[in-house]
Structures are given as structure tokens and as C-alpha cells.
Amino acid sequence: MTKANCQADQDWLENYQNAFADALRENFHDPRIKGLVRMRCRNWLDLALEVKRALGQEGVEMAKKARYASAHEVAQQIRDNYGADVQGIYRCYRDMLPWHKPIWDVFLGGLPDTMTFRCQCQVGEYWRERLAEDPDALDLCRLFCSWDEEVARLVDPAITCTVTKWSGDGSPFCELVWTTDRTGQPDAAPGDESP
Numbered sequence: 001m002t003k004a005n006c007q008a009d010q011d012w013l014e015n016y017q018n019a020f021a022d023a024l025r026e027n028f029h030d031p032r033i034k035g036l037v038r039m040r041c042r043n044w045l046d047l048a049l050e051v052k053r054a055l056g057q058e059g060v061e062m063a064k065k066a067r068y069a070s071a072h073e074v075a076q077q078i079r080d081n082y083g084a085d086v087q088g089i090y091r092c093y094r095d096m097l098p099w100h101k102p103i104w105d106v107f108l109g110g111l112p113d114t115m116t117f118r119c120q121c122q123v124g125e126y127w128r129e130r131l132a133e134d135p136d137a138l139d140l141c142r143l144f145c146s147w148d149e150e151v152a153r154l155v156d157p158a159i160t161c162t163v164t165k166w167s168g169d170g171s172p173f174c175e176l177v178w179t180t181d182r183t184g185q186p187d188a189a190p191g192d193e194s195p
Contacts, residue, residue: 037122041144045130048140064143068150075154084156086115086178093117113180121174124167131168141168148176158182 044067051059074092082088082095110116127141145163152161158181165175 034122038126041123041126041130044144045137045140048143049134049137052140060139060143063140067144067147071147071150071154075151078151078155085112086159086180087112089152089155089159089178090115090117113182115178116175117178118165118173118175120172121167124174127168128170138168142166145174152178156180
């Protein structure tokens, strides 16, 4: 793990990870959670594929609109309950998304404005299996996972999420990078990199 920008952020990160690491690992291996994740992905993808086959690109756009509908609610929960920053997004993912198994030793900080999060994800595991059977679903699987990018944008338009590695492609983990663009914001003085 690389060091965060300041000692307070580094302490926050280490304490937060240590406090919840065991629970997250336990959740990841819980067969009930895994079954629910697989059922959710299968149901969504089966429906999205039928819409895509019937309507072509218009169907893909409809699937995207449906998938992104929940991003507004989650972004509001993050702002209200966790804080409208990358740390808030991280705390929310820990609480609300039990199918992510963080790989703690490769979590990279740049807090409070940047965060790289690597996780093993049961959604990605399901996509790999499903894509072996139905490669035509690739665009829809990626669309499903691009939800993270939409949530970040809705939490704060200055936050960008980029999926740099995706387990659906066969990567052993997903890697999401959140960055905050502080240029043009009132509290950012010229040449000042700190928040």
C-alpha cells in the first residue's frame, strides 16, 4: 500500500481497513450472498440481452438507463451518510456491496482526492463464466459494471471513476480509480495541490 497524502488520511485508511477486513472476507465467501449476486446478474443480463436482440443499440441504451436508475439513489445515500468524497464512496462500498472482497495489501491511497481500489468481485466471476457461453453479452456486462462511474459522477461531478482492470476480461481483480478534479473550485489556490 502506498502512503496517503498526510498521516491523518493514512491512519484513517489503515484503521478502516483493519476494522472491517474479516467481515468483508466472510461476506465474500457466504454462499447466500454469492447466490443472490449470481441470480441478480443472471436476471439482469437475460433481460438486457433480450431487449438488445429485439431493439439493437436502442435496447442497449434502454438497459443502460435502467441500470443507472439506481445510481441516483446510491449517490444520494453516499452524500447523506458517508460524505461526498472518495472516502465516502469507499465506506459505502464496504457497507452496501458485500460481494466485493478487497485485496487490502494492494489498495493504493492518494487520499483525500484519489483512491485506487482493487477487489475480487463475484459479479466479475459471473461475467467470466457467462461470457464463455455468450460472448455477445460483453457490452452489456461492461455496461452493468460502468455503474460505478455513474455513481461517482453523481456523488460529486468533480469525482471521476475509471475502471482500469475488469475481472470480466479475465483479470484476477477489478481495479477502480477515483480521482477528484479540484481545479476551478473555490478552495483550490493556484499551484496548491492540497485540499
